[in-house]
Amino acid sequence: MNLSTDIWVWVGVVLTFCIYSFLYRDNPLYRFGEHLFVGVSNAFTLSFMIHRIIIPVMWRPFAQACQVAGSDGVSVDLFNPIAPANFLVIIPGLVGCLYFTRFIPRMTWMVRIPIGMFMGYYTGRTVPAYFEGSVFPQMRGTLVTQAVFDPAQGGGVMSGLFAVLVLLGVIGTLAYFYFSKEHRGPLKWGAQVGIVFVMVGFGASFGFTVMARVSLAIGRFIFLMRDWLGIVT
Amino acid sequence: MKRLGVLLVATLLSLGALPVGAQEGGGAFQNRTNLPPPTEVTAKDTPFDGGSNITVTWQPAEGAIGYRIERAPEGGDFEAVEAVGADETSFEDGDVQNGVPYRYRVMALGEAGEESGSGVIFGVVSRPQWFNGDLFGVAIAVLLFASVVVWYIQRARRGEELFIRRIAGLEAVDEAVGRATEMGKSVLYIPGTGQISEMGTVASLNILGEIAKKTAEYGTPINVPNRDPVVYTVAREVVKGAYTAAGRPDAFQPDSVHFVVQNALAYAAAVNGIMVREKPATNFLMGPFHAESLILAETGASTGAIQIAGTDQVPQLPFFIVACDYTLMGEELYAASAYLSREPLMLGALKGEDAGKLVFLLFLVVGTLLSVLFGIDAGWILSTG
């Protein structure tokens, strides 16, 4: 036994117990940990946002532009939106301020402007990314080729068979998600094959993840028993 | 060869992207030893990129232990850019200026320190391109599938009846909201733990709109805690709009949609708190979730709430299936708002998705047959450079 003398270790221990107490039931200790977690987390996000976004991205270019304008007068350069010193950073700031119009009765609709800009850009970006990063490689990996049967190219009868199984599974799963028809006849068979693959696959994923989750708990117990109590090494 | 064809078409389409051709020219560099020089040396503007990049290729020289790539500006002296190992046959020089002509040569390096230089390639100019031809296939696919969906939307617009089969998880929505009403308890709606940049979040907000209409009609309180501040602003508008659409704008509680915290685990801690303290009768967990999915779903299950979950994050689906009463898997999450609203145009889009699935299916079957029976590799269509 070699109890820790580091204040922060003790803080960590108390908080660990606060959260673990939830396993018994909701109680004041858990509520304390939970509210502290939310409070401090938000403070961290706020500090980070101010020091990593607001000041360097918005405030500094604007302040520098004011400085340059003060010494050399206003020039066109100060209206280049990507220059290190420019006045135009005020525009995103103004757009951001539109969020607050929701408190002004007749202008509430303007909240939709920043929302629309955000949604538009990012939803647009997602689509090609999915085709490039998911559909193309996944479809390509699913196509069965002669190579998987060819021992000279690292294939074989078994690997060929498995590739065919994967293909069947993908087709079945796609059939399961076919919404336009009732699952009857051949579609029913396809969908049944699909759901078999889904269930077997998901069961396996669950079983596979147990080890990683138990490792997390082991990590916490190592903290308690080694860093705090000093009873294991 | 086929791949080359596609590249050619893509190159032609990307106007102004024609690479500046260059040919081997000039006399071969003085060859003092037996070491042969690298042959078939080319230096060209790297295609489909943002410029400032020239690709040099060569054929190996026998006996070389490495190669040195040298570059000179017009009228200047040659300088070494990079040395590479013997198994390399190409190099991308990313340290050039656009629009400036350069000369290149490749030196084979021998074991005893001898060198043997290739002929000089003149006038290589790097230019930025407007279109990334490597993604030509992706662009075509996006356009193709988009037109399929749009065509079905048009059909719906003409008033065609569109049939959609039952989806169990969505059939249960009415019952789930009704149960909360009977019990006099609230409905908890978690719009995922993702950002607005994730489409799953957008899909979830669309479902939120439909569910909020139901809670407005039934007069059941709804509670929407948010993890992302931008999502929070949208969710608030969505719920407010749904209450107005349902004719109950007065029943909208501004506090019902609220921001909690960005840290996903802190968010899970806080939502756990809501679940065990307010004991909502129904929990909806819709949208992108990460590791916190089971923390939320399992706590919800322990309170006896009826839980309907849905996510497009495939790794989290097993946990929802295990811990929730109904789970919308992947695409069902996207189909949900159309299904719940029964709006013809939205159903049309859903039909378009189904047609897309048929295209996928057909491609897989035909591609496999071509490949297995005739040895034609259908996968080249799907390469992305």
Add this chain to the structure above:
Amino acid sequence: MRDKLPLALLIILGLFGLTDRFLPHPIAEGFNQYLRDTLLRIISAFALILGLGNLILRHTKKIQKKEEHWQHSWVLLLSFLVASIIGVFGGVNGELWFPTQVGSFHFDITTIYNKVLIPLGATMFSLLAFFMASAAYRAFRARNWLAVLLLGSAFLVMLGQVPLGARIWSGIPEISQWIMEVPNTAAKRGIELGITLGILATLLKILAGIERSWLGSGR
């Protein structure tokens, strides 16, 4: 105007987003970078301020009305206030004017992150080890043949993960590996392909103004 201006902006930015990946030219690249790293980033910062305001108001109200567990709202507000002062005026690593050190004891926001938020998060995360067990107990019942499949493959893979499995039969780890590589891959691929279509359709519905729930009521 109230619907059309936001929708028009959405469509314009949507097209920029859609074409971003296809345009390597420095002009297009620079413009997109400006959108992402400056414009939208600053806008999101304002959303955070709005969100935080909402959180603070909510908890202040709780305290005023003495709602159930109102005392804990004090914990939230005070910890937020104190940590914010340390973080905002002390700087990310305690480099600004607000003191974040007493003797050799540091309490700058990065230290607080490492010593308070990390243990809280790690413990919260590790609850999963326990929840996996209770969820498995409740759900893995052989109610119907689909449940048998789910339960059977989970059981087999769990057995394959620990040395005991290999001792019962040396084939178990290999079978569990096979399940991960074949049925699991097939199911995930099928679902992913469907998701891509869902994403595309959702984008089109929004761009075409069919899906309008994000526009809210606006009055």
Add this chain to the structure above:
Amino acid sequence: MNWERLIQIDRRIIFLAMGLGIIIPMLFPMEMPVGAQRVTRSLFKTIDEIDGQEQCLMISSDYTPQTEPECHPMSLALMRHAFTRRIPVLLNALYVEGAPLLASGIEDVMEEFNSRATTHEDSIIYGRDVVYLGWQPPPIVPILAMGESIAGIYPDDYYGNRTDSLEVMQRIRNYDEVGIVVAITGLSAPLWYVMFAQTKYGVKVGAGCTAVCAPDFYPYCGTGQISGMMAGMKGAAEYEELVEETFQTGGRRKATEGMVAQSAAHLVIMGFVILGNIAYFASRRQA
């Protein structure tokens, strides 16, 4: 027997069983045979074949206290392997959070070997047998730059020594003298090494990763881009077993010990699943 009550068993009993299943094996460390998989064996073989006179082993870590239980034993086992085979070891941390953890690991293993050593030759000496390069942000920079010069991107080591003044660094300049880089990670560092270091400089890459990441890396093991892998705590235990079977270093096998807790936890879950099903069928028969 009241089967209904067993079906509705209090979750807290399950939690308690899980907790005890994990804690008790930790209090009373035991070891059990695990049996190494193919990918772990091939990593062992690749490292075993390094010529210590010509090349070194590089261990690159990005694990944090959270992923420590899975990843830290991997570093220790690798070091033990290399030290017994007299292969010099270079280590670096890709992120600052994990840097002190790796340092304490190095000290532990050195201590372990030096307490048995009888001569100067036998001992593990810092600078001759092992160098800890420390940490240079962002990760991509050192990964690329080490292809040109390791001492160039890490001018000082973790302890503040001039890197190029250390004995072993006289013959190790860049990836050419690195037999394999084993990236130990909770993220995707091995893929960064494959994409940026292997494609350009041809260095071999090995992986050690958390169980969650492992499925992402298996395909790369198939193609040979990753020479071998330790997958999760089990992979670490397998590697420990290979090292002990071959060299009997007698070191503490933390992952193998952890596997006892893992086995217990898995058995608890499986036991409850069986129990639940028995109760379910019995109650149906009663009804």
